[in-house]
Amino acid sequence: MFPQSREAALSQWRTFLPQAPTYGANRSLVVPGHPHVTRLSPAISRRLITEEELLTSLKQSHPLARVEKLAQEILWRPYWKGWLEYHPAVWSTYRTQVAALTPAHGARLADITAGRSGIAIMDYFIRELLESGWLHNHARLWVAAWWVHHEQLPWELGAHFFLQHLLDADPASNTLSWRWVAGRHTRGKAYLVRRSNLEACLDPSLLAQHSAGLERLADEHAAAVPLPPEPDFPTTAVDPLPSSPGPLEGRWGVWVHEEDLALETYPPLAGLRPQAVGSILSHSLRVEQSLSDQRWDHLRACLHDGATRLATHFQCPADVEAAPDLVQGLVDWAHARQLQTVVTLQPWVGPLADQLPAVIKALQSRGIRLVRLRRPFDALLLPHATKGFFHFWKSARETLTLEHPVP
Numbered sequence: 001m002f003p004q005s006r007e008a009a010l011s012q013w014r015t016f017l018p019q020a021p022t023y024g025a026n027r028s029l030v031v032p033g034h035p036h037v038t039r040l041s042p043a044i045s046r047r048l049i050t051e052e053e054l055l056t057s058l059k060q061s062h063p064l065a066r067v068e069k070l071a072q073e074i075l076w077r078p079y080w081k082g083w084l085e086y087h088p089a090v091w092s093t094y095r096t097q098v099a100a101l102t103p104a105h106g107a108r109l110a111d112i113t114a115g116r117s118g119i120a121i122m123d124y125f126i127r128e129l130l131e132s133g134w135l136h137n138h139a140r141l142w143v144a145a146w147w148v149h150h151e152q153l154p155w156e157l158g159a160h161f162f163l164q165h166l167l168d169a170d171p172a173s174n175t176l177s178w179r180w181v182a183g184r185h186t187r188g189k190a191y192l193v194r195r196s197n198l199e200a201c202l203d204p205s206l207l208a209q210h211s212a213g214l215e216r217l218a219d220e221h222a223a224a225v226p227l228p229p230e231p232d233f234p235t236t237a238v239d240p241l242p243s244s245p246g247p248l249e250g251r252w253g254v255w256v257h258e259e260d261l262a263l264e265t266y267p268p269l270a271g272l273r274p275q276a277v278g279s280i281l282s283h284s285l286r287v288e289q290s291l292s293d294q295r296w297d298h299l300r301a302c303l304h305d306g307a308t309r310l311a312t313h314f315q316c317p318a319d320v321e322a323a324p325d326l327v328q329g330l331v332d333w334a335h336a337r338q339l340q341t342v343v344t345l346q347p348w349v350g351p352l353a354d355q356l357p358a359v360i361k362a363l364q365s366r367g368i369r370l371v372r373l374r375r376p377f378d379a380l381l382l383p384h385a386t387k388g389f390f391h392f393w394k395s396a397r398e399t400l401t402l403e404h405p406v407p
């Protein structure tokens with residue numbers, strides 16, 4: 001159901017494209033099979049298919065006015081990624097809090113994350129997440145709101161639970177959505193789950209089958225949990241990175257990672273000829289984030305698809321190395337391929353970027369240079385992600401000329 005290759009993602013997108021004009025009206029309906037949404041997030045978050053490609057083909061197929069809602073939703077992820085890039089302390093604080101808060105909530109957490117809360121519809125969503133690795137956006141909102149405001153569990157633990165299981169796990173979209181639901185992102189605004197909203201959006205037979213405990217979600221019980229104060233997170237400057245590596249001497253290779261697996265769509269890089277492509281499956285990253293088996297298998301399949309495709313594109317060998325940790329895995333790979341330079345796309349704030357200082361240092365100690373690039377699409381949008389989404393959307397519309405039909 002969820003693509004783990006670029007070919008499958010492109011095919012799923014082509015199938016969905018004719019219904020893009022009805023997306024805005026139907027996207028909130030939660031029905032089995034989820035036919036009203038693209039279900040492409042596991043492919044988009046690994047960039048088996050890129051937002052730029054999606055927006056270009058939307059432009060080619062429909063006037064913006066008919067597909068504006070879908071274009072906006074596609075841009076939410078680049079917005080969240082940009083926003084977190086300017087506020088990295090939100091990520092590091094959240095990571096510290098997960099470790100600090102877990103012990104105090106053990107028993108209730110165990111029940112809830114096993115789908116034994118007593119509110120049958122929420123238990124159904126939890127089981128759907130555990131079994132499929134995915135949830136509809138509305139189900140994510142309801143689960144998060146119920147977790148934070150009804151169960152009064154810390155949002156950080158919910159965000160961590162989602163990251164372990166979601167195939168589309170994205171540090172920015174996930175962390176910032178949870179913060180928004182909790183009332184942390186926009187001061188004075190929290191998202192609340194209400195029975196009437198479930199009744200309006202959820203397939204009636206599904207709700208009928210899972211109605212036990214629904215009275216606990218009655219509209220009159222909906223209230224935001226008061227939050228303790230938290231520090232202000234300052235806006236941090238973001239490194240301006242080049243989009244092209246410039247002249248490269250000696251042997252060089254591309255480290256392709258799970259945040260961007262369609263490098264052949266990236267012109268400054270696509271036309272070059274590296275001597276090797278490498279991807280690292282890091283066991284320690286898996287353990288540190290407690291990734292589910294399903295999430296791990298999806299990641300492995302996506303990395304294999306990316307590396308194999310890029311080997312064909314660049315006509316060079318590709319390695320997908322399973323390694324105890326990312327740093328050692330990369331150093332060993334670069335050494336084995338006798339590389340003097342490794343080129344990669346800069347990871348966004350998240351688990352990979354957390355490892356970057358150690359990666360740079362270890363490569364340097366072997367005399368290997370790491371060249372970090374940013375896609376032109378990301379470089380164009382990033383400066384607009386410091387304020388709210390609608391400011392970002394307005395700027396993106398102009399910058400990407402979304403209103404101009406493509407001949």
Ligand SMILES: Cc1cc2nc3c(=O)[nH]c(=O)nc-3n(C[C@H](O)[C@H](O)[C@H](O)COP(=O)(O)OP(=O)(O)OC[C@H]3O[C@@H](n4cnc5c(N)ncnc54)[C@H](O)[C@@H]3O)c2cc1C
Binds near residue numbers: 038075
């Ligand atoms: C608590 C919570 C946690 C979330 N965690 C993640 C996550 O880890 N990874 C993730 O990709 N999305 C996350 N989302 C956003 C959203 O729920 C999913 O992107 C969406 O449900 C994926 O389904 P789809 O591909 O069918 O989306 P569609 O509705 O078909 O939209 C197309 C694409 O637009 C983007 N998109 C749509 N809605 C959003 C949104 N609200 N925020 C950011 N991007 C969006 C996604 O890339 C999506 O694939 C989260 C939302 C909530 C409320």
